[in-house]
Amino acid sequence: MKEHSIKLSILSMLADGSFHSGEGLGVALGISRAAVSKHIKGIQAWGVDVFSVQGKGYKLAQSMQLLDQQQLEANVNVPLALIPVIDSTNQYLLDRIHSLDSGSVCLAEYQSQGRGRRGREWVSPFGCNLYLSMYWRLEAGMAGAMGLSLVVGVAIVEAMEKLGISGIKLKWPNDLYYQDKKLAGILVEMSGQAGSAAHLVIGMGMNLRMATDAQGITQPWSCLNDVTNHEIDRNQLAAELINTLESALNDYEMSGMHGFVERWNRLDNFLDRDITLIMGNREVTGVSRGINEQGAVLIETAQGLETYIGGEISLRGSAS
Structure with a gap:
């Protein structure tokens, strides 16, 4: 954190979207104009679009609301x-699970090693999106965590609905979609021993505002600004997500998946649509029929209604 303090101070001053001279920034921070230029390059390496105009100074391409x-x-x-700059919010909590209270949260502006399911990279430019992780101690143990990522997805969409944001759907088992494009991903990492409580770290990365030429993303994606057509109050959104997620996890602790199946199926992006479920080298095609009480996906195939607990869903005939 300390090594990034000057960059963060510069960003705080640039966040208003106005021009700030290199000289003015240097005077405010007690550093040279050359040092300002060096820190600007470091900020750009975080994925922030900063440009300079001779005689005017530095300016963000868009104003930025910091957490x-x-x-x-x-x-x-x-x-x-x-923690504005971090390797991974999930990893931060995983490294501290034995000293954390259940419900503890870590947020960041930028992740250098953000990750999704199966070790995939999660592109995490500074200040554009929302990177949030919560630690939860599940007394029911690891066996009781079946379906938990589905509950998290429901909570996230319902939190946004409370803020008047509609049209967000869920992709089994752990993604949020808008108009068939990925908006957010959920990663649940778990540890524990048989007969004892499970330690869960629930991570979420949500696209709020991304450059149209964002590097490293290999699938269709959307941003929350596409949904609302205006800037999101990131602090308000983060607080609502945290509160709704905590409430949903308490409900899950008490009642398991009871009540969540209907809530999930209401939001299912693929309900009653032709899909392909990909499981390694095996593919199952059919019509999606939602989920069951165990959190398994239901697919109506030529053989009848089948249930699956693993795999990746895509729309039949198109990557998704």
């Missing part, structure tokens, strides 16, 4: 760590 620790803490009831 605010005090504002967040005033609106949530769980321990919260805001």
Whole structure:
């Protein structure tokens, strides 16, 4: 954190979207104009679009709302760590599970090693999106975590609905979609021993505002700004997600999947559509019929209604 303090201070000053001279930034921070230029290059390496105009100075391509620790803490009831630059919010919590209270949250502005399912990279430019992880101690143990990522997906969509954001759907087992394009991903990482509580770290990365030429993304994607057509209050969104997720996990702890199946099926992006479920070298084609009480996906095939607990869904005849 300390080594990034000057870059973060520069970003805080540039966040208003106005021009700031290199000289003015240097005076405010007690550094040279050359040092300012060097830090700007470091900021650009975080994926921030900063440009300079001779005689005017530096300017962000778009204004930026930074996450605010005090504002967040005033609106949530769980321990919260805001670490602007981090390797991975999930990894931060995984490294500390034995000293954390259940419900503890880590947020970041930028992840250098953000990851999705199966070790995939999650592209994480600074200040554009939302990177959030929560630690949860599940007393029911690892066997009780079946279907938990589905519950998390429901909670995230319902949180956005509370903010008046509609049209978001779920892709089994762990993605959020808007108009058949990926909006957010969920990664649940778990550890524990048989007969004891399970330690869960639930990570979420959501696209809020991404450059149209974003590098490293290999599938169709969307941003929340595409849904709302206006800038999202990132602090308000983060607080609502945290509170709704905590409530949903408490419900899940008490009642398991009961009540969540109907809530999930209401939001299923692929319900009653032709799909292909890909499981390694095997493919199953049929019509999606939602999920069951165990969190398995239901597919109506030529052989009848079949259930599956693993694999990747795609629309039949098109990558998704």
